[in-house]
Amino acid sequence: MRVSVLFLLFVAQMVAANQEIKLSLSSQLDGGHSFYHELLYESLTDLGYKVSISSPSEHIPQKRVVKMVESGALTLTWLLPTPERDERFVVVPVPLTNGMIGKRILLIPPQLQSQFDAVNSLDELQRSGLVAGLGINWFDVAVWKTNQLPVYLADGEWRSLYRLISTDGKVNYFPRGLNEIVSEAELNPHLAIEQRLMLQYDRDFYFYLSPQAKEYQPIIERALRKAKSSGLLDKIITKHWGRTFQVVDPAKRVVIRLTTPNAKSQNN
Incomplete structure (x- = not known):
């Protein structure tokens, strides 16, 4: 046989x-x-x-x-x-x-780190008023809205969001996958990798x-x-x-779990 x-x-x-x-x-x-x-x-x-x-x-x-x-x-x-x-x-x-793509690390203006230092839960992130930048047709849009987090939607080329991130403008942070964050931070030296949090969905x-x-x-x-x-x-x-x-160092980060709409098994 x-x-x-x-x-x-x-x-x-x-x-x-x-x-x-x-x-x-x-x-x-x-x-x-x-x-x-x-x-x-x-x-x-x-x-x-x-x-x-x-x-x-x-x-x-x-x-x-x-x-x-x-x-x-x-x-x-x-x-x-x-x-x-x-x-x-x-x-x-x-x-x-x-x-890795569902483990979101934030690109932020360095000056906002102190505000993120005060965030330890979904409720605190909601109350912070900090706005995420996302591409208009991304699945993440539904995730952020399901979790009652404010978003700014970029139409066309989503990479335009890098230029919009600021302390007091339309976009305060850009959630990126664990597999994306380091290379994108290196390409955008005016931004920083947020030091403490990981927003996670399956x-x-x-x-x-x-x-x-x-x-x-x-x-x-x-x-x-x-x-x-x-x-x-x-x-x-x-x-x-x-x-x-x-x-x-994702193992040392504060994990904020996000609810996903239309949950679908990933156990393939």
């Missing part, structure tokens, strides 16, 4: 070796895409596929990315799951960052495929599940974000 199983695995690898998967993916000037590109390339290559990845532009704003995936101009993107996205696109139901990124690329769904799902079981996913996470745990 064991010989038969090994033979079938060998045959599957040989078949995959003769197939090429061509992916058209978005890229960003700040390198926010690099982990997802590498995860796809390495996990699919590990199954024996020949993989080629191209990007139609050096930088594509997220709002345009979603439209390009819908039209088939891009093969897929990575998004937090919502029922609307599950219906609109083809989801690959494997969480991608070990929940969500993770999924890959969402264009309907035109739905045939890749079972292949990518199999590749990602193997990457999780083999340790490849953890290896790539450590490569990209290992330093983050030293800089941010």
